[in-house]
Amino acid sequence: DIQMTQSPSSLSASVGDTISITCRASQSIYKFVSWFQQKPGRAPKLLINGSSTLHSGVPPRFSGADSGTLFTLTIRGLQPEDFATYYCLQTYAVPRTFGQGTRVEVK
């Protein structure tokens, strides 16, 4: 199975900050990575697929990038509604595998 190692597990930030979350795949998965945002008690929402393609309706302060097996989600100008947990997902092979999640908290 492909492992997705996500870091950090949590981070503290302030409104207006720029933050980055990474996922490293255990093997080449090309650009087959999606990123999700989940708020407590709610279903996750797709932010980005294909490593860097912004899903419809997602604000442009969210962006995705890749370099080899390292995938990065960046949020520029953090907004109050962005405090949540974020997950990466590899969609290259089955079984699909998620990263462990990153909780973004208010500093």
Next chain:
Amino acid sequence: EEQLVESGGGLVKPGGSLRVACKGSGFNFSDAWMGWIRQAPGKGLEWVGRIRSKGDGETVDYAAPVKGRFSISRDDSLKTVFLQMNGLRTEDTGVYYCTRRSYSDLWGQGTLVTVSS
């Protein structure tokens, strides 16, 4: 509006069975690959399995922890995908979400399955 709505969750004893369903609306359900993802209380997301469209063979893939116990099927006339869960274990407790497409662009609200004696 595109929507997925799960139903059928509940409390079941270890070793028991449960079937949950997910009804889609607002999109061409028969062309969509559908999947199930679960989340144990306070934990991360775990992929359960997916079913291809009929046009793509309607084949199914499962995660190792559920293979042989869970079964995914679909009824395109009802725009519904099912997750049949047999031999349930306490570690199967969690919220079960259905999703659309291999990259999960649309999620249902989830249905809670609790396995406890």
